[in-house]
Amino acid sequence: MNRLRHDGPLIIGGGLAGLSAALEAGPRPTLVVTPAPLLQACSSAWAQGGVAAALSAQDDPALHAADTAAAGAGLVDEATARALTADGRATVEWLAALGAPFDRDVDGGFAVSLEAAHSKARVARVGGDGAGRAILSALVASVRAAPHVEVWENGRLRALVQDATGRVRGAVIERDGRLTEVLAPAVVLATGGAGGLFARTTTPVALLGEGMALAWLAGAEVLDPEFVQFHPTAIDVGLDPMPLATEALRGEGSRLIDAEGRFLLGDEPDADLKARDIVARAVHGARAEGRGAYLDARTAVGAHFPTEFPAVFAACMRAGLDPRETPIPVAPGAHYHMGGIAAGRDGHTSLPGLFAVGECAATGVHGANRLASNSLLEAAAFGRRTGRAAAAETGVDGKVLKAALTPDLSPEALTALRVTMSDNVGVVRDADGLTRALALMERLEQAARGALPVLAARLIAGAALDRRESRGGHYRADYPGTDAAPRHTRLRRDSGAGLSEIMAAE
Known part of the structure; x- marks a missing residue:
């Protein structure tokens, strides 16, 4: 080397x-x-x-x-x-x-x-x-x-x-x-x-949390890995990654509707401008119920779409969809960690x-x-x-330790990981799904020990399983309430607590 x-x-x-x-x-x-x-x-x-x-x-x-x-x-x-x-x-x-x-x-x-x-x-x-x-x-x-x-x-x-x-x-x-x-x-x-750890994401698929995983392996503290934000209006046209329909469209008055044209979050003009976790769960719920979810910009933006939101307009047109005439099909996608x-x-x-x-x-x-x-x-x-x-840091002399390289995941293993993350560690979580996801990660780990995407996914899913409440972007269907005292998750490889050390917020 x-x-x-x-x-x-x-x-x-x-x-x-x-x-x-x-x-x-x-x-x-x-x-x-x-x-x-x-x-x-x-x-x-x-x-x-x-x-x-x-x-x-x-x-x-x-x-x-x-x-x-x-x-x-x-x-x-x-x-x-x-x-x-x-x-x-x-x-x-x-x-x-x-x-x-x-x-x-x-x-x-x-x-x-x-x-x-x-x-x-x-x-x-x-x-x-x-x-x-x-x-x-x-x-x-x-x-x-x-x-x-x-x-x-x-x-x-x-x-x-x-x-x-x-x-x-x-x-x-x-x-x-x-x-x-x-x-x-x-x-x-x-x-x-x-975001690339999820099969449904708005981010570059190459982003697999590897920096976080390497820092944790080195002994650095990882904070609150369970909190992933899912953008409620990823454009659902079968692409990976999913194109994004910016929140500014709703700021301009575009509305979220189901297939029958009913508002997903209520009739109030600002109903669709709630925090992203609330809107994402509404979109997720409508899709799960078979009602579908769409962003209707025909009235609020209409003919001005090409000039006011050119990136979204181009993404829609490439998919054969004209947002000036047709509501945009949307789904939540992993967006920000x-x-x-x-x-x-x-x-x-x-x-x-x-x-x-x-x-x-x-x-x-x-x-x-x-x-x-x-x-x-x-x-x-x-x-x-x-x-x-x-x-401001200055050089340090002395011997360094030999660095250990980690193996890559096979394309098939990465696909399996991404699917289980979206299906079981997504917008709505519960113990059964999180346990299934962790079991798959254990099997993948046995085939490629130390693979960074698996470790990053384990940090997220393990902390999500340990957090038995719903808060912000983390929603547990089996623990829908929010604890009175907010708590941080703090994970360190050398803490002796594995992936399950939760500390009270300062």
């Missing part, structure tokens, strides 16, 4: 979080490793809604923080939420200065839209529903022009390198079939979420030398249910903080 010593942050991931960290890490030399070419296979580029921030005269960061805490169902770290929302305007202005072409109002300010569970219109958008790709494109251009940043595309994270004290000292990267041990004073995991590697707002994890940011991290800002469009804000705002913190 080749060895490279790098005197600066090693960032794994080329989405919004990783690239924001890379830009702010300067002038320290920064190496970014991404498993696919930049702008490909990362959720940031697929985001449709935009960046949530208090940008209007009628809004303020404290109100945004309160909405964030309310959506998170008792598990939001409120100090972290306040820090995030206080960074809102500065983060949007930083992205705009890099070239992100946010929509503007007639006075030149940021145009903002309303999304579910926000008390004010505060989502800054680009081209209606093209925020993610446009914002990330601006960062990619800046990163390619930054003299302190080197990018390794098509580089796959295979292992973390540690020393005898447990400090993370680098990572093993595979490129073109060759392995390189990269030693660095700081490793930043910005590896994205775990609230849980992940426990990390502070500056990316520090429980392991020295290891940072985590973006969807693979759990900072406590999302709690049990992410508020719409807070993810891009967190990725950029906390990405910047993490880049600065990682750049």
Whole structure:
């Protein structure tokens, strides 16, 4: 195995979080490793809604923080939420200065839209529903022009390198079939979420929670892995991954109906703008009852669809569906992982030398249910903080331990895992289904011991089985009530508690 010593942050991931960290890490030399070419296979580029921030005269960061805490169902770290929302305007202005072409109002300010569970219109958008790709494109251009940043595309994270004290000292990267041990004073995991573990997902299918699994194997704390957000309006046209119909469509007045045209959540004009877990269960229930679920935008958007929501319109038309004339068939799809590697707002994890940011991290800002469009804000705002913190780390000398590589799953095994996750660890869960899922994972583990997707799935399903209540994105049909005292799940490989240590919320 080749060895490279790098005197600066090693960032794994080329989405919004990783690239924001890379830009702010300067002038320290920064190496970014991404498993696919930049702008490909990362959720940031697929985001449709935009960046949530208090940008209007009628809004303020404290109100945004309160909405964030309310959506998170008792598990939001409120100090972290306040820090995030206080960074809102500065983060949007930083992205705009890099070239992100946010929509503007007639006075030149940021145009903002309303999304579910926000008390004010505060989502800054680009081209209606093209925020993610446009914002990330601006960062990619800046990163390619930054003299302190080197990018390794098509580089796959295979292992973390540690020393005898447990400090993370680098990572093993595979490129073109060759392995390189990269030693660095700081490793930043910005590896994205775990949506690809589910057969029905709106995220790139390559996102399998492997960063979280590797961090757990190294001894880092994992926080609340059971909390997965299912977007209620994934377009159900038989594609994998499922195209997304942005929540902004409902913000503009589109309605969820069944096959008979009846409203799924009630007649009130804002009935479809409840928190995502509530809407997702309504869509799931209507489909389970055989009534079907559809998003009707014919009146609210109609002829303006091609210009106001071009990405959704194109996805529908490619599937032979004209949303100006026909309601869009929808189903819940795995969309965002609230849980992940426990990390502070500056990316520090429980392991020295290891940072985590973006969807693979759990900072406590999302709690049990992410508020719409807070993810891009967190990725950029906390990405910047993490880049600065990682750049402050200095080199460490001494011997490192040999890193152990894990096996890959066969395509057939991965398909079986994804199906069981959607069927048994999805929108509605119960003990029987979760037990079936864990039994399959045990069989898969025997065939490919240490496979990272199986470990990530076990962290999610095992914590879901242990949480005998319903809260936020985690709904147990056999435990539909919510406990009076909110509790976090905290998992560590070296805790002696396996996958079942639940701690009271601070």
